[in-house]
Amino acid sequence: MNKTNSTKKTSKVGIVGGGVAGSTIALRLAEIGVEVVLFEEGASLVNGPPICHLHAGGNLYREISDQQCVDLLKQSIDTLRVFPHTANIRPTVIAVPKRDKGEPDALLSRLELLRNTYHSLIESDANNKVLGEPSDYFKLYDQDTLIELASRDFPSTPSSLDDWMIPVAKNLNLDEFKYPLVLVQEYGLSVFRIAATASLALSQMSHCKVLTTAKVNHLEQCESTSQWNVHYQQFDSTLGDWVTGYEHVDYLINACGYKTGTLDNLAKLPRERMVEFKAAYVTHWEHSQGTWPEVIFHGERGTPNGMAQLTPYPDGYFQLHGMTEDITLFPKGLVSSTAANAQPELSAPFIKKLTQHWQQDEVDLRSARAINHMAQFIPEFSSATIGGKPLFGAQQIPGTDPSLRAVDISFDGINYARTEIVKASSALSAADAVVDKLQKLQLITNDQHTSLELSFPITRSLTLEQVENFAEQLAEQRHYPSALARRVAF
Structure with missing residues (x-):
């Protein structure tokens, strides 16, 4: 050039x-x-903010439009083409607990749309093939299949979609979920x-x-x-x-x-814009086994049953999100601009976190809540400990x-x-x-x-x-x- x-x-x-x-x-x-x-x-x-997910399809967010999901897919493919060293190449599993009002089937038409879009993007430019084969963009798992997977040994390195599901199958109480569970090629990002x-x-x-x-x-x-x-x-x-x-x-x-x-x-x-303060928590699960995918447990945002997100890293470290006001979200943590001020004003405690430091007792309390929130779905995770200070930041949202x-x-x-x-x-x-x-x-x-x-x-x-x-x-x-x-x- x-x-x-x-x-x-x-x-x-x-x-x-x-x-x-x-x-x-x-x-x-x-x-x-x-x-x-x-x-x-x-x-x-x-x-x-605590960047950890590529969002190659946006299936973590069932409330957003199909068009936003297609946009995120295209943008994620471009990101992988330009910045391949920033990605964590592992899939994401989406599980809907029985207590949640949503249904897994509601995701299926979107997943088909995204798979077809990915296939079309590859046909137009072979360099877009960065998420594996289009046929493997997602896979559905019923309970019987997961019971069979739970009987298998952990592979030394996952080499198939089923290999990635083995830790999930072994650790979840499979009777507490609606089916199917979904494995989708939404990779991770390393900030x-x-x-x-x-x-x-x-x-x-x-x-x-x-x-x-x-x-x-x-x-x-x-x-x-x-x-x-x-x-x-x-x-x-x-x-x-x-x-x-x-x-x-x-x-x-x-x-x-x-x-x-x-x-x-x-x-x-x-x-006109909003700003939202969020945090994720660094934990260490000494007794974790196998190579984990990311796992998303859907839930209603802002309630005690909010979505739980398990993001794996090497050496038994996991980043946790819990979309409740006691964990990732905060009371009065979402603020808006005004006619007189284009900058939404967070209150003093948030500014102190952003510019100085957290109080250790709050780090301990919210990290423990995040561990307990995850342990609802992965009981063995209750043995996890705090692995470091929170990943946090304020996120702008236009409009x-x-x-x-x-x-x-x-x-x-x-x-x-x-x-x-x-x-x-x-x-x-x-x-x-x-x-x-x-x-x-x-x-x-x-x-x-x-x-x-x-x-x-x-x-x-x-x-x-x-x-x-x-x-x-x-x-x-x-x-x-x-x-x-x-x-x-x-």
Whole structure:
């Protein structure tokens, strides 16, 4: 790819926020030769909500539309094509307890739609075949089949769909569920390997300046040129103090995550949105056996019987979600913007968690609740212990629908965009939309249509060993077990 001819070197794009959305857009633009400056308030890239799932079909969320599920499938396939080292290649099992009002059959038409969509995507481009064979996208299991699987030995490494179901069959009380159970190829994502990929790739790109510990505090837009002056403060570790600076950019992208409204306020471009604080809990199950898939136990959100999510990692570590207000959700943890303020205001206890630390007694209490919630379905899990501090963050949701999951970016004002992703797999879609917008504005020209893979030559040159090693360092720097950064399967 001829980068010298693909873009105008005079254009510069400012991206405020180095989370998964901002980092992905920075990678996309810098790879094609666009000059980028990336501002990140934290010490490293891609911090935030507890990313753990690819959502290749969105079947965890039975309340969302079929179209959102198709969008998530397509976005997830793109993510796997560009960032293969970030995925944990293992399926997801969906189980509906008898106590739940839902029925497994309600998922079947959606699963058929997604399988057919996946097949069509492969027919249009063979590179889309990243979730295995379309015929294996999902498989249904009745109780008799699971009883037979429970009699089998654990395989050393799962080599079939049935192998993945053996730990589930052996550990669940099979009489407590509605049938069929569903195994679907919705893989996992590693937040630490996403962070490592972004950090390592951007460090090799001369077109991208990364400013960490840099807080944007003022914006000015020139009326005649529509360009932006971005003023910021950055902590200088050599001086041990804050220094001020500014960057002049042709286009500004607000990728501030849950703080997106703060930058909207500075730009005087209001937007209706919500912010929700969530947490997941790191546990260690010393006596776990076999290689587990992810397991989702459906339940009504916000009730004591809310969905339970078991996400496996190496060495007996499991991340837990429990969609109750005592575990993953929080009373008054969902807040909305107002006519006077585009930034939804979380209360002081949430801000303290986000910026300082949790109280240890709350970590212990909520982690214990998460373990007990999971032990309802996997009795042996009651022996699990706390494996580390919670994974937590605040998630923005544009508009007023808290069930929205598939969304990417909005454009507002002049030379201004805001990323609005809810799921990490939507980040590439946002990046592509930015490229299209910049082309239409003639800020960049791209005279060569190319594949996804060829659009990310530097990013894709990273080896799995490089990514995994750096991801382990990031996990340890952030005081999490290094196992959370390692691959679950091959």
